[in-house]
Amino acid sequence: MLHTPDLAPLWRLFPGLRAILETWEGRTLGDVAQGFRQPGAVPSAAALDAMHDLVAPVHGEDVARALRRRLHLSPSVLAANHHGIECFPELVQAIHFFGLPDLLDGLDGLDGLGGPNALGGPDALGGPDALGGPNGLGGLKGPDAPGGPCCLGGPDCSGKPRGDARGEVPTTPAAASTSSPTPPPMPTPAAVGTVIPVLSCTTVSLQSQVYPRGLLLARRAPAPDGAHFMRLPLFPASMQDTVVCAAPPLTPQQVRASRGLWRKLPLRPWERRAADALIDAHVDIPEVYALPRFGEQASLINARLCRQRFPDAPHVTVVYIELERLAARLLARDLTDGASIVSRLLFDPAARRRILSRLAGTRGCWTAHAFDATTTPLPRTGSNGTAFFWTVDATGRRIPLRLDDTTRPALTSGDRRFALEPEALAGALQEGLLIPGLFCSYVTLALQHGLRCHGGMFFTEYLPAMLDAVHDVLGECPAHCRATPLAALPLSVLFDDRGTGDDRDDGAYGGHRDHCTDPRPAGTVEMFAAGGLDAGRLRHLARTPAGAVLPLSLRECYEECVPCGERPAGWAERLVPHGTSWQGVTLRVSDDPA
Numbered sequence: 001m002l003h004t005p006d007l008a009p010l011w012r013l014f015p016g017l018r019a020i021l022e023t024w025e026g027r028t029l030g031d032v033a034q035g036f037r038q039p040g041a042v043p044s045a046a047a048l049d050a051m052h053d054l055v056a057p058v059h060g061e062d063v064a065r066a067l068r069r070r071l072h073l074s075p076s077v078l079a080a081n082h083h084g085i086e087c088f089p090e091l092v093q094a095i096h097f098f099g100l101p102d103l104l105d106g107l108d109g110l111d112g113l114g115g116p117n118a119l120g121g122p123d124a125l126g127g128p129d130a131l132g133g134p135n136g137l138g139g140l141k142g143p144d145a146p147g148g149p150c151c152l153g154g155p156d157c158s159g160k161p162r163g164d165a166r167g168e169v170p171t172t173p174a175a176a177s178t179s180s181p182t183p184p185p186m187p188t189p190a191a192v193g194t195v196i197p198v199l200s201c202t203t204v205s206l207q208s209q210v211y212p213r214g215l216l217l218a219r220r221a222p223a224p225d226g227a228h229f230m231r232l233p234l235f236p237a238s239m240q241d242t243v244v245c246a247a248p249p250l251t252p253q254q255v256r257a258s259r260g261l262w263r264k265l266p267l268r269p270w271e272r273r274a275a276d277a278l279i280d281a282h283v284d285i286p287e288v289y290a291l292p293r294f295g296e297q298a299s300l301i302n303a304r305l306c307r308q309r310f311p312d313a314p315h316v317t318v319v320y321i322e323l324e325r326l327a328a329r330l331l332a333r334d335l336t337d338g339a340s341i342v343s344r345l346l347f348d349p350a351a352r353r354r355i356l357s358r359l360a361g362t363r364g365c366w367t368a369h370a371f372d373a374t375t376t377p378l379p380r381t382g383s384n385g386t387a388f389f390w391t392v393d394a395t396g397r398r399i400p401l402r403l404d405d406t407t408r409p410a411l412t413s414g415d416r417r418f419a420l421e422p423e424a425l426a427g428a429l430q431e432g433l434l435i436p437g438l439f440c441s442y443v444t445l446a447l448q449h450g451l452r453c454h455g456g457m458f459f460t461e462y463l464p465a466m467l468d469a470v471h472d473v474l475g476e477c478p479a480h481c482r483a484t485p486l487a488a489l490p491l492s493v494l495f496d497d498r499g500t501g502d503d504r505d506d507g508a509y510g511g512h513r514d515h516c517t518d519p520r521p522a523g524t525v526e527m528f529a530a531g532g533l534d535a536g537r538l539r540h541l542a543r544t545p546a547g548a549v550l551p552l553s554l555r556e557c558y559e560e561c562v563p564c565g566e567r568p569a570g571w572a573e574r575l576v577p578h579g580t581s582w583q584g585v586t587l588r589v590s591d592d593p594a
Contacts, residue, residue, distance in 0.1 A: 001551055004573040009562045010554065016460050020312045020486050021550065029063075029492060029549070030542030031099035036454055036487060039075045047449035049422045050329045051197075054321055058296045059303060063317050067195040071451075083200040083244045084212025084298050085234075085283070085305075089521035090456070090556070091210060094488035094540065095306060095318060098454060099196035103313045104542060107535050163363035193315030196306075199323040199445070199453070202295060203390055203398055203435055206247060207240035210528055212298070212304035214258065215278070217271055220494070228520070230265065232275055234258045234283075239396070245324060245435060246396030255284050269591040270497060274529035278305070295322045311525050312535035327441035328434075330425040334444055342443050344474060346388065347422065349405075351473050351542040356387070356403070358469040364438040364462040369405040374450035377413045378402050387411055389418070389425070389434040398435075438445060439466055456488030457557060491553040492541055492584040493533070494519040495526040521556060522587055548583035550578045 001007075002018050002025075011018050024032055048068050051450075056064035071077075078098040081091045096103060118339050168411070195503075195593075206213035214234040234255060235247065258280060282288075282304045291297045299320040304320035334340040338347075359365040366385035369378060378400040380385050386400035389411060393399055400416070401411040409420035411434075419429050428434040442463060445451045447470060453463070470476070496519045527533065531542070555575050558567070 001547075001554075001575070004566055004574065006574055007554065007558070007565040010558055013561055014457050014461055016464070017457055017486070020460065020491075024546040024550075027546050028542060029097065029490060029544050030100060030104070030544055031531045032546055033097055033542075036076050036078075036098050037101050038076065038452075039073065039437060040075045040310065040452060041450055042072050043450040045335060046330060047326075047445070047451060050326055051321060054326060054329075055319055057290065058299050059317065059319060063195060063319060066193070066317065067197060067319060070195045070197065075196040075450055075452045077199050077451050077453055078201045078455065078487055079323065079459070080096055081200040081293060081320065082208070082210045082212060083188070083199050083202045083320060084088060084206070084210070085215060085301050085524070086200070086210070086298075086320075087216035087524040088210040089491065089523040089526075090488060092523045092527070093458065093491055093493055093521065095196065095198070096310070096538070097116065097492065098487040100317065100538070101316065102194050102196055102316050103538055105194065105315075107312065107538070108543065114168035118251040125132070140497050154450055169479075173324050180576055186560055194317075196316060198302075198318060198320045199326065199451075200320045201438075202245035202322045202324050203243050203437075205241050205243055205398070206235050212247075213240060216523060217267075217273055217275070217525050218523050224320035230267065232258075232262050232265070243392060243398045243435075244298075245295060245322065246392045249292060249294050250283070250288065250297055252284065252289060255279065268497065269593070270529055270589045271525070273593065274525050274589070278525060278528050281308075295325065298533060305524055310538070311523075311532055312538070323441055323445075324436050324557045327436045327444055328429045330444045330449055331436055331440060332429045335426045335429075335474075336422045338422075340444075341447050341470065341474065341476075343422065344424075345443065345470070346420065349409075352405075352409075354473045355469055358409055358472060359439065359465065362462055362465045362469075363458060364466070366437075366439075369402070370400070372407065373405070373411070374402075375404070386437050388437055388440050389429075390437060391416060391418075393436055438462075442466060443470065455536045460486055483510035489553055489557070490546065490549050491521045491556055492544065492549045492553075493522045493524040493527065493587060494582065495530060495587045495589055497589045519582070519586060521552075526589065527587065534583065544583050548581070549579065552582070552584075 002021055007018075048071060051071075052064045052068060055067055068123075077314075078094060080094045080098075082088070086092055133290070189214065189442070204212065210216070210228070211231050215232040217229055217230040217232065219228045234250060235242075235258075239247065259276070262272070262275065282301050288297050288300060299322075302320045303318055306316075308313065309587060310316060332340060334342050335346070337343055345351050356371045357368075360368045360371075364385075366387055367383070369384045370387040378386070380397060380399055384400060387403040389401055391399045391401060391413060399413050399416075401413050401416075403420070404412045404417075411418045411420060418424060418434060425434065429436070442453065443466070446453050446463075447467075453459075455463075502508050521532070557570055558571070558575070
């Protein structure tokens, strides 16, 4: 199906994507995921120390030490996600795909670290079926993206809702009903065995597509605004343009006031019940309010939600680390080291001019307006990117910077001026006056400090462009940076909230009979309501052929990314025909609380 003409508009947007997906043909999700634990050089001591220092105050010393052990085994990290209480299905499902080997460890009948598909095993990345190509940022429009159309989650161009993904799948012998009217209790934490590390972007606004402003409910039919999501805010509308890294901490008064507003929203009974239970269990609790920053609160909330999502893997902790905060700590050091990659790129005038020109117009970087010798401030909401760093205004809104490359180079916006000098930039980062853009973040995290970043579709385009540009300018690019596979595309878990319609048992791990139409990709709230992914469902995912979940996954990406005018008539039905077999996991939720 990768060669169907209907996908041509998607391949034009992501020229390297098809070659990556072709390497998945004939392989299971578990086999592909083993590549995410490929061993490699240990990240720098500075990176390990900085990550420890960011993690320990939120998750404790045991988790921080487990993270250090995990990065000694493999430098791979998931970099597909956006910070906040993460609910967006594509990014939520990247967690169990990237972390599948860690989640499977310790479960009977599954390959662990010593199994044939473990680190360094015959099917690990680097073997004959190794994944090639770089990675992406969750199939979403990146926070630094200079332009590019994006059609987000509404009905297709005909005005009809998205097509079906129905079909019949053989039942699993051990199957039991997947519906879970009451979310399960929080699993008792086990001794920390391993960590799934997630670097999440914080320069997105609270009102962005993934909605860090509150909870996001996936919808089978469009919500009143035409989107396939229902938004439940936790921050007031006055803060919708505030970026996540500048958002204040949640307070009990704010959370309770916001929940009062939810009563006016047209929610299904199961949606209201699940949202209230999720907030009671994981947000409106003293442990969250004790943390001084929203970024730290979100990291703790996400860890708790993931522990409940994977009830049979209490040995695993999912740790969200704010990408730009980590990068800023390392950049404050690297900028004052004349031998570092970022120092050579920013402070050598010839190298700076070449890198700016080479990456002009590249997603995640900047346009030529960021260094065109004019003094007019760049528009805050434009698609111009920023020159190396962002700043924020008094309300926490992200402000792009322009390079003034005159006698004393500086990054400017209106009356703000940051001298392009090592100590000045390092000091501004330490004071929180500057926030690294994606280019500076990945130069220091991947190239300088040895983290192997995995992500989604947009990253498959802009990360290699960044690496190629650095190679052209400085003549170097470590080999590990080229082995960065896609980790945020497969949508392998759907949910059905229409009820079974008869007495037949479809099985716990997949399948929709003809009476179940248009199941939707499950996000955090849907998985919470349905009881999460237990050992049986994780085993099923590990055995699922990657090709079996790609049609629906590509349909969702197509819907998000391909402009309506470029979609051929009938594309959705041809991509996922009526009656197509669904072999991933299907979760059921019900309005019946019994």
